[in-house]
Amino acid sequence: RKEVEQDPGPFNVPEGATVAFNCTYSNSASQSFFWYRQDCRKEPKLLMSVYSSGNEDGRFTAQLNRASQYISLLIRDSKLSDSATYLCVVNSQGKLTFGTGTQLKVEL
Amino acid sequence: DAGITQSPRYKITETGRQVTLMCHQTWSHSYMFWYRQDLGHGLRLIYYSAAADITDKGEVPDGYVVSRSKTENFPLTLESATRSQTSVYFCASSESVSLPQSNQPQHFGDGTRLSIL
Numbered sequence: 639r640k641e642v643e644q645d646p647g648p649f650n651v652p653e654g655a656t657v658a659f660n661c662t663y664s665n666s667a668s669q670s671f672f673w674y675r676q677d678c679r680k681e682p683k684l685l686m687s688v689y690s691s692g693n694e695d696g697r698f699t700a701q702l703n704r705a706s707q708y709i710s711l712l713i714r715d716s717k718l719s720d721s722a723t724y725l726c727v728v729n730s731q732g733k734l735t736f737g738t739g740t741q742l743k744v745e746l
Numbered sequence: 747d748a749g750i751t752q753s754p755r756y757k758i759t760e761t762g763r764q765v766t767l768m769c770h771q772t773w774s775h776s777y778m779f780w781y782r783q784d785l786g787h788g789l790r791l792i793y794y795s796a797a798a799d800i801t802d803k804g805e806v807p808d809g810y811v812v813s814r815s816k817t818e819n820f821p822l823t824l825e826s827a828t829r830s831q832t833s834v835y836f837c838a839s840s841e842s843v844s845l846p847q848s849n850q851p852q853h854f855g856d857g858t859r860l861s862i863l
Contacts, residue, residue, distance in 0.1 A: 642788075672851050679783070679834060679857070680856070680857065681836055681854035681855060681856050681857050682789070682836070682854050683854070684851045684852075684853070687851065725788070725789070732777075733791065733794070733804070734779075734791070734852060736781075736788045736789040736790075737788055738786065738787065738788035739788060
């Protein structure tokens with residue numbers, strides 16, 4: 639089993655749609671969690687950290703379920719510019735483990 | 747401008763050659779990391795460094811050497827390049843991640859696209 643697992647997609651959604659990605663992790667001792675965005679094999683860029691209580695940043699909402707060991711990312715009112723690969727990242731003892739990413743394509 | 751820079755951006759070399767990828771950061775971050783990214787594998791950690799003169803192996807260290815004589819630089823060397831090392835290499839840095847509850851993210855350079863023929 640991979641340490642961090644994501645559905646690779648692609649998720650093809652119309653502009654304005656709401657889309658959600660899930661990510662599961664295997665190490666129950668993991669301490670912190672992030673979502674990164676990566677465009678066309680450019681460098682990954684931090685989208686948002688994920689906090690236990692859940693957190694929101696504009697159209698993006700991240701949630702963490704430690705009991706079930708999964709993280710989610712919800713994108714509301716999708717924009718064409720949201721098209722990218724979204725990487726789930728888990729921090730265990732200072733080492734980040736990256737999921738392979740979920741590809742999102744937002745279409746007109 | 748402050749940030750993290752990698753060089754070269756693109757490199758083509760031959761099997762058996764030595765090649766060094768450079769990484770420089772201006773944030774004075776303690777931690778620096780080298781990853782490779784290949785289709786189907788996501789980002790995999792090669793080596794990381796907690797401070798100057800402190801380095802440690804990641805998930806896929808074989809065939810690579812690193813050094814950290816200065817806090818701001820973290821070069822990665824392929825001593826004898828192989829075709830399997832064709833990949834996109836990313837350098838990253840972060841503030842201290844030593845605390846168990848640390849929530850410090852990593853910031854990435856633009857990447858080096860390395861092709862080994």
